[in-house]
Each structure stands twice: as C-alpha cells, then as structure tokens.
Amino acid sequence: MxxxxxxxxxxxxxxxxxxxxxxxxxxxxxxxxxxxxxxxxxxxxxxxxxxxxxxxxxxxxxxxxxxxxxxxxxVPAAPARRRGPAADFLELARVTARAWQPVESERLGEWELRASSGFTRRANSVLPLGDPGLPLDEALTRVRTWYEDRGLPAYVQAATGAAGTQEEFCAELEARDWRREVSAEVRIGALAPIGDLDAEVERVRLARSLDEAWLQRYQRIGVPGPHVLTVLGSGPSVWFASVPGVTGGPPAAIGRCVVDGRWAGFMAVEVDPAHRRRRLATSVMTALARRALEEGASAAWLQVESENDGARALYDGMGFATHHHYHHFRSA
CATH class of the missing domain: 2.30.30 (SH3 type barrels.)
Known part of the structure; x- marks a missing residue:
C-alpha cells in the first residue's frame, strides 16, 4: 500500500x-x-x-x-469481480427482497416497511432503497411507531461492501443508537456449474408447495402459522426440495429456490445432523439448480451468516463469492 x-x-x-x-x-x-x-x-x-x-x-x-x-x-472503488455474473447492489437487493416477501408492507417514500408477525428479520425490517421523503430523524421515528403498533422491534436492513451500498447510512444509524445485531454475506455465482455437480439428484423430490414434513425439518420456526407459510411461499417461481428420511419422519435434507428472471436464489438448505457429510446439501442445490436452468436462469445467489463457517466453505466450493454484506440494525 x-x-x-x-x-x-x-x-x-x-x-x-x-x-x-x-x-x-x-x-x-x-x-x-x-x-x-x-x-x-x-x-x-x-x-x-x-x-x-x-x-x-x-x-x-x-x-x-x-x-x-x-x-x-x-482510492478507487474495489476492483470488479473476476468471476461469476455481473450484478449491481440495487438489482440484487430487489431480487433478494422478492424472494422473501412480507405478509404486510407499507411505503415510506422509497423505503419499504415490512412485517410478518416476527418471522425472520428480513420479513420484519425496513428496506431503505432510496429517499424516505422525510428528514432521517423523522423517518426513523415513523419507523419505530409503525413497528410498535404491531408489537415488533424496529429493524432496518442496510448493506456495505459494494458500489452503491449504504456505508454512510449505516454510520448515521449507529450515531442514533441503532445497533447492528446480525450480519450476513450476499454471495453470487454462475448457476450452470452447480447444475453440473456430480450429485445424487434422483433422491431429491421437488414440489411447488411445502408440506408438513418439510416444515418439520425447517429449523427457523416453532409451530408454523399462516404468516410463515405466506413468507415461504412468496416469490416469482418457488420450488421446495426434500430428501426423504426415515419413513414417517422429517426429510433428511430440504431446500428452497426462487427463480426470478436470470436469478435463482437458494434458501433454507438444511440437513439432519444424523445425515451430514453425505453431500445431501449438494444434492438438494444441484437438483434445484437444474430446475432453475430449465426455467431460463443463469445466475445464482444466496445469503449466509458471516459466522457460519461450514456453509461458507460449502458455497466456496460451488464457486460462490461475496458480492456485499447486509446488516440488521435494531432501534435502542
């Protein structure tokens, strides 16, 4: 340097x-x-x-x-990615939001306030892609009130690490005592190499809707209510994958994919601990990738928490690379 x-x-x-x-x-x-x-x-x-x-x-x-x-x-902006699809922040932010839609939303200028009875921060946070149409302090007061009216904590989702992301906005939030609770990486990669992986896709069942067995394997919820089914079923073209487990029991592995134009987003890839190290996650993603390729997608994205080393290593091997980071800030 x-x-x-x-x-x-x-x-x-x-x-x-x-x-x-x-x-x-x-x-x-x-x-x-x-x-x-x-x-x-x-x-x-x-x-x-x-x-x-x-x-x-x-x-x-x-x-x-x-x-x-x-x-x-x-110094100049970080150099452009050398592999995978070209993408800008706003395109990815909108694609990822369409794949995980809230039960209820309201516009505040160009911001979107999202609520889903507390099921995931993504579906219960503000997506601030533009101008709220108010001074920042007034806009944040409106945000707090909107979430208080629904019995929810106020969260704002903001991004760093790529051209056009929101570093200054994140600093403004922290200066107002909004605290960063969770950070994750948005990763992208070419879709075809995932579909070409040598995996046991014949074991994977694909469906347009989820069933009770799929929900039993999904670890993000207790008793699923209608709001959970609404969020999981949202998106332009949604597919659910499962690998059967013990007869009568939950699947050995599951996954979810949302196809949206050239993009295929992978979510909810989970494997029964008793069946790990058998490449079931790879089989699930390969089967979903092949279906997305049939629908005309060519690029892939996913989100992974920064501390999930096992998942990050898996996605490294599939050719995914970090495009940007996103963070959830909670009002004090």
Missing part, C-alpha cells in the same frame, strides 16, 4: 472526502509497546470532532483519531 509522494508520507484526505473510499495509515501505541503502523481501507463515513469513522467492507466501523494519522488518500 503506497502512501508516499517523493519519499514522504502524506495525509491527502479532508472532511470533504466523506463518502469516498479511502486508505489511511495511523501510528498506534499501547502501554510500553513500540508504536506501530496500522492500515485501514473502507468508506470514510464521518469526520467529526477530530475522529474519523471508516466503514470496512464487512460493515465494521473503525474510529481513528485525526491526531494519529500519518498518511491517507482516496
């Missing part, structure tokens, strides 16, 4: 660069330890009272005292 001009370290950023991607170097020391250089790359989301806030791709905010800066510069 080169900061010098003519052999000298220089700070070439100012508060006017808020909103730009920057790279900075600071000199830090702790206790009696020798001082050391630390580099940070991300979006400069604020510069107030002598402290910079830089939001990394993962959504992590780094506070840096101005007095510790030894170098800094504006």
């Amino acid at each position: 080169e900061f010098t001009r003519g052999g000298r370290l220089e700070v070439r950023i100012t508060p006017a660069d808020v909103g730009k991607r920057v790279s900075v170097r600071q000199l830090t020391s702790s206790g009696g330890a020798p001082a050391k250089f630390t580099d940070t790359v991300g979006v400069l989301t604020s510069w107030n009272e002598g402290v910079l806030l830089i939001t990394r791709r993962t959504g992590e905010g780094v506070h840096i005292p101005e007095s510790s800066l030894v170098a800094g510069k504006v």
Whole structure:
C-alpha cells in the first residue's frame, strides 16, 4: 500500500472526502509497546470532532483519531469481480427482497416497511432503497411507531461492501443508537456449474408447495402459522426440495429456490445432523439448480451468516463469492 509522494508520507484526505473510499495509515501505541503502523481501507463515513469513522467492507466501523494519522488518500472503488455474473447492489437487493416477501408492507417514500408477525428479520425490517421523503430523524421515528403498533422491534436492513451500498447510512444509524445485531454475506455465482455437480439428484423430490414434513425439518420456526407459510411461499417461481428420511419422519435434507428472471436464489438448505457429510446439501442445490436452468436462469445467489463457517466453505466450493454484506440494525 503506497502512501508516499517523493519519499514522504502524506495525509491527502479532508472532511470533504466523506463518502469516498479511502486508505489511511495511523501510528498506534499501547502501554510500553513500540508504536506501530496500522492500515485501514473502507468508506470514510464521518469526520467529526477530530475522529474519523471508516466503514470496512464487512460493515465494521473503525474510529481513528485525526491526531494519529500519518498518511491517507482516496482510492478507487474495489476492483470488479473476476468471476461469476455481473450484478449491481440495487438489482440484487430487489431480487433478494422478492424472494422473501412480507405478509404486510407499507411505503415510506422509497423505503419499504415490512412485517410478518416476527418471522425472520428480513420479513420484519425496513428496506431503505432510496429517499424516505422525510428528514432521517423523522423517518426513523415513523419507523419505530409503525413497528410498535404491531408489537415488533424496529429493524432496518442496510448493506456495505459494494458500489452503491449504504456505508454512510449505516454510520448515521449507529450515531442514533441503532445497533447492528446480525450480519450476513450476499454471495453470487454462475448457476450452470452447480447444475453440473456430480450429485445424487434422483433422491431429491421437488414440489411447488411445502408440506408438513418439510416444515418439520425447517429449523427457523416453532409451530408454523399462516404468516410463515405466506413468507415461504412468496416469490416469482418457488420450488421446495426434500430428501426423504426415515419413513414417517422429517426429510433428511430440504431446500428452497426462487427463480426470478436470470436469478435463482437458494434458501433454507438444511440437513439432519444424523445425515451430514453425505453431500445431501449438494444434492438438494444441484437438483434445484437444474430446475432453475430449465426455467431460463443463469445466475445464482444466496445469503449466509458471516459466522457460519461450514456453509461458507460449502458455497466456496460451488464457486460462490461475496458480492456485499447486509446488516440488521435494531432501534435502542
């Protein structure tokens, strides 16, 4: 990482660069330890009272005292992906939202307020893709009231890590005591290689609707109500997959896929712990991918929590790569 001009370290950023991607170097020391250089790359989301806030791709905010800066510069946007389908943030945000639709929604300017009796944060949070038509503090007050009226906590879903994502907005939420609770990666990849995997797809049953057995394997709910069935059944073209387990028992593995134009989204891929390491998740995804290819899809997406190392390793092997991160912020 080169900061010098003519052999000298220089700070070439100012508060006017808020909103730009920057790279900075600071000199830090702790206790009696020798001082050391630390580099940070991300979006400069604020510069107030002598402290910079830089939001990394993962959504992590780094506070840096101005007095510790030894170098800094504006840097180009992160390089374009070298594999998989081309996609921008807004396209993916809308596609992923259509695959997991709420029971109830209301517009606040260009924001969408979503509620589904508390079933998942995605279906019970604001999707802020644009201008709410109000000053931010007033809009957030309206959001809190809307969710309070439904007996729900107020959540906002926002994204970081790609061109056009919402680093500054995330910083504004945190400055107003909205706290990030859960972060996940949105990953994309080519669909055909998933359909070409060597997997036991003959074991996988595909259906347009879910049944009681499928719900028994799904681990995100207790007793499913109508709101759960509404959310799971939503989307342009929905498919449910299952691998039979013990006779009379829940499936050994399940999955869900939503086909939407060129995109196929994979969700709810779960395997009975007693049947793991038998490539059942791969079989489920391969069968769903082949059906999506038949419907004309060519690109795949999925969401995985940042701490789910097992799932992330599986998706790495299938050719998925992280496009951006999304986060759910909860009102204090």
